[in-house]
Amino acid sequence: VSKLEREKNQEVKQIKEHEQHKSTVVVTELKVKLHEEKMKELQAVREALLRQHEAELLRVIKIKDNEIQRLQTLLNAVRDGAPDKVKTVLLTEAKEEAKKGFEVEKIKMQQEISELKGAKKQVEEALTMVIQADKIKAAEIRSVYHLHQEEISRIKRECEREIRRLMEEIKFKDRAVYVLERELGVQAGHAQRLQLQKEALDEQLSQIKESDRHLSSPKRELPYASGAGDASDHSGSPEQQLDEKDARRFQLKIAELSAIIRKLEDRNALLSEERNELLKRLREAESQYKPILDKNKRLSRKNEELSHALRRMENKLKFVTQENIAMRQRAGTIRRPSSLNDLDHSQEEREVDFLRLQVIEQQNLIDELSKTLETAGYVKSVLERDKLLRYRKQRKKMARIPKKPVVETFFGYDEEASLESDGSSISYQTDRTDQTPCTPEDDLEEGMAKEETELRFRQLTMEYQALQRAYALLQEQVGGTLDAEREVKTREQLQAEIHRSQAQIEDLEKALAEQGQDMKWIEEKQALYRRNQELVEKIKQMEAEEARLKHDVQDVKDQNELLEFRILELEERERRSPAINFHHGPFTEGKSPLQVYCEAEGVTDIVAAELMKKLDILGDNANLTNEEQVVVIQARTVLTLAEKWLQQIEVTESALQQKMLDLENEKELFSKQKGYLDDELDFRKQSLDQAHKQILELEAMLYDALQQEAGAKISELLSEEEKEKLKSAVEQWKRQVMSELRERDAQILRERMELIQHAQQRIKELEERIEGQKRQIKELEEKFLFLFLFFSLAFILWS
Numbered sequence: 001v002s003k004l005e006r007e008k009n010q011e012v013k014q015i016k017e018h019e020q021h022k023s024t025v026v027v028t029e030l031k032v033k034l035h036e037e038k039m040k041e042l043q044a045v046r047e048a049l050l051r052q053h054e055a056e057l058l059r060v061i062k063i064k065d066n067e068i069q070r071l072q073t074l075l076n077a078v079r080d081g082a083p084d085k086v087k088t089v090l091l092t093e094a095k096e097e098a099k100k101g102f103e104v105e106k107i108k109m110q111q112e113i114s115e116l117k118g119a120k121k122q123v124e125e126a127l128t129m130v131i132q133a134d135k136i137k138a139a140e141i142r143s144v145y146h147l148h149q150e151e152i153s154r155i156k157r158e159c160e161r162e163i164r165r166l167m168e169e170i171k172f173k174d175r176a177v178y179v180l181e182r183e184l185g186v187q188a189g190h191a192q193r194l195q196l197q198k199e200a201l202d203e204q205l206s207q208i209k210e211s212d213r214h215l216s217s218p219k220r221e222l223p224y225a226s227g228a229g230d231a232s233d234h235s236g237s238p239e240q241q242l243d244e245k246d247a248r249r250f251q252l253k254i255a256e257l258s259a260i261i262r263k264l265e266d267r268n269a270l271l272s273e274e275r276n277e278l279l280k281r282l283r284e285a286e287s288q289y290k291p292i293l294d295k296n297k298r299l300s301r302k303n304e305e306l307s308h309a310l311r312r313m314e315n316k317l318k319f320v321t322q323e324n325i326a327m328r329q330r331a332g333t334i335r336r337p338s339s340l341n342d343l344d345h346s347q348e349e350r351e352v353d354f355l356r357l358q359v360i361e362q363q364n365l366i367d368e369l370s371k372t373l374e375t376a377g378y379v380k381s382v383l384e385r386d387k388l389l390r391y392r393k394q395r396k397k398m399a400r401i402p403k404k405p406v407v408e409t410f411f412g413y414d415e416e417a418s419l420e421s422d423g424s425s426i427s428y429q430t431d432r433t434d435q436t437p438c439t440p441e442d443d444l445e446e447g448m449a450k451e452e453t454e455l456r457f458r459q460l461t462m463e464y465q466a467l468q469r470a471y472a473l474l475q476e477q478v479g480g481t482l483d484a485e486r487e488v489k490t491r492e493q494l495q496a497e498i499h500r501s502q503a504q505i506e507d508l509e510k511a512l513a514e515q516g517q518d519m520k521w522i523e524e525k526q527a528l529y530r531r532n533q534e535l536v537e538k539i540k541q542m543e544a545e546e547a548r549l550k551h552d553v554q555d556v557k558d559q560n561e562l563l564e565f566r567i568l569e570l571e572e573r574e575r576r577s578p579a580i581n582f583h584h585g586p587f588t589e590g591k592s593p594l595q596v597y598c599e600a601e602g603v604t605d606i607v608a609a610e611l612m613k614k615l616d617i618l619g620d621n622a623n624l625t626n627e628e629q630v631v632v633i634q635a636r637t638v639l640t641l642a643e644k645w646l647q648q649i650e651v652t653e654s655a656l657q658q659k660m661l662d663l664e665n666e667k668e669l670f671s672k673q674k675g676y677l678d679d680e681l682d683f684r685k686q687s688l689d690q691a692h693k694q695i696l697e698l699e700a701m702l703y704d705a706l707q708q709e710a711g712a713k714i715s716e717l718l719s720e721e722e723k724e725k726l727k728s729a730v731e732q733w734k735r736q737v738m739s740e741l742r743e744r745d746a747q748i749l750r751e752r753m754e755l756i757q758h759a760q761q762r763i764k765e766l767e768e769r770i771e772g773q774k775r776q777i778k779e780l781e782e783k784f785l786f787l788f789l790f791f792s793l794a795f796i797l798w799s
Contacts, residue, residue: 098777105773166652201250311462
């Protein structure tokens with residue numbers, strides 16, 4: 001059974017490794033395909049942008065050509081005459097150009113301000129997304145670390161349990177050999193006593209026969225002494241009668257002893273048959289019991305997975321409902337500013353449509369999650385009901401099985417302690433082992449207790465991870481900080497800036513309406529602005545995609561570092577553990593383990609198979625006495641038991657060897673995947689810190705569980721020192737969490753201050769550019785006046 005279990009475990013491991021290899025290959029192929037698709041999309045977008053840029057350049061060239069032609073016509077008109085008209089036209093055009101340039105620069109400045117505000121928002125959103133991604137990655141790393149630790153502890157427990165079982169089996173076999181030797185000695189002593197009694201009886205019979213001969217010889221030699229002979233006959237007749245009675249009594253006793261020996265032999269045969277039947281029943285019961293246990297484990301595993309999925313769905317449902325409520329509030333509080341600018345109006349409409357789409361998607365997601373929760377709850381209730389019914393059935397079966405005292409004898413296990421016969425009773429000393437082998441009921445109880453503890457531990461870890469995710473979502477919704485006053489101040493500042501910009505836009509629109517200028521160029525500018533905004537959004541999307549790919553690459557690097565850490569752990573374990581070298585190969589076909597052991601010890605004259613055949617022939621030989629046949633049978637049983645023992649030792653040795661080979665293969669597999677060894681020391685420090693933090697967190701969770709009503713029984717088992725240790729660990733964990741939160745808030749504050757300083761510097765640079773452009777406008781006006789004077793003087797001189 002253990003060999004089959006090991007083979008099944010090895011097959012499961014091989015299947016897992018094969019599936020893992022397949023999954024890694026599929027992931028790499030998908031990543032390569034994704035990278036190729038993204039590169040193709042980037043190439044297409046780049047070509048489209050180039051085409052648009054070329055079109056824009058052609059349009060600008062056409063505009064410049066038109067302006068040059070217009071100036072050429074003006075120059076020709078100046079040469080032809082009408083200086084006053086030219087002067088007025090030039091002045092009006094110079095003013096219009098100056099006004100257009102000023103308006104264009106003003107619009108550009110406003111657009112840059114709005115772009116900077118949008119960039120600020122996008123940077124904040126990217127920051128929150130990066131923080132959330134880091135938290136999710138840390139949670140995944142912690143969960144993977146927990147899973148690896150659980151797997152290592154489980155393997156250790158299984159190895160220790162297997163070693164203990166093997167040691168108990170070895171002790172049990174030694175005890176059985178000792179009992180068999182003792183029973184062999186008792187039976188040999190009893191056979192010797194019977195042999196001595198038989199020899200004594202033979203001697204008495206021979207003496208009686210000799211006395212009969214001596215009594216009959218005087219009658220033949222002395223016929224003349226008839227009177228004396230008669231007297232002697234009369235005197236010797238009672239002694240002869242007594243000898244005949246003794247001989248008959250001895251013969252009857254010999255017949256009784258032979259009958260007892262036959263009965264004992266028959267009882268031994270019956271007991272051996274019963275033992276074989278009981279062993280067959282035991283194997284059948286184990287074969288029937290094993291699939292039930294496997295099925296129970298599979299169902300418990302499925303139940304755990306469904307419970308984890310249920311918790312994940314509940315957390316996701318809570319998060320989605322919170323987001324939906326927040327989105328509805330935001331959609332209700334959105335106010336449209338009263339502006340005549342079509343661009344702002346279209347942006348607000350797009351935002352409102354986007355928010356409506358998000359609300360609809362979230363509502364659909366809530367409906368789907370509620371459906372999945374209902375189905376998961378139903379499946380969980382059904383599985384719990386099946387598990388409870390199976391457990392009750394097993395309890396009933398266990399209660400029905402009567403427990404009888406088992407006595408270990410030479411020929412098997414007997415439920416009686418004495419052997420009875422019709423003629424006489426002969427008791428043999430038996431040895432009751434104190435340590436009985438573990439029953440399936442004990443294994444079931446131990447397995448149920450371990451499964452309950454593992455389920456509780458996994459539930460606690462899942463609750464802790466859910467709390468971490470909820471805390472991360474809360475921070476994401478708040479924006480990374482919990483300072484409400486700062487948020488209110490920044491909101492007021494932004495609203496004031498919006499009002500100022502709206503007032504400036506209204507003033508400009510009024511001035512344009514008073515002057516009666518044409519609004520077509522404003523619409524064209526807005527269209528260009530929209531097109532540029534779309535291109536900027538596409539570029540940002542590509543940059544976000546590139547950042548996500550970089551994040552994936554970083555995740556792969558982190559996984560490689562984890563593998564490297566695992567390799568180092570295995571190397572350290574191999575360095576600490578003593579080297580085990582198994583030079584013994586498997587048994588060849590046609591040779592028994594006893595024969596191989598004899599050949600290894602240097603005894604080559606004995607052939608185990610022939611020896612067994614000879615012992616069988618001697619046991620069936622009718623010429624041997626009963627004692628000799630018993631001795632031959634006992635020798636054969638001892639040899640078979642020794643051979644079985646050697647086979648068990650060989651099986652354990654091969655299992656240990658296979659386990660060592662598996663460990664070596666695992667080490668080689670990890671060593672092949674070793675790649676990135678740059679940040680080794682930092683990763684070790686981080687893993688140690690994370691392990692310490694997780695220990696503190698688990699202690700805190702244990703303390704919280706003990707404080708609850710469900711943990712009252714467990715808390716009674718703990719001592720006051722352990723409770724104080726748990727309290728100190730909880731306080732230390734709380735202090736550490738608070739310090740981390742403070743450090744995180746301080747870091748976010750520093751980053752926000754840096755962003756604000758960067759924005760202020762950008763605003764200063766824009767103001768400097770505005771001043772420079774004003775100076776350029778003045779210079780252009782001076783140049784236009786100079787040109788006007790020059791052309792006027794030239795016209796006067798020419799005329």
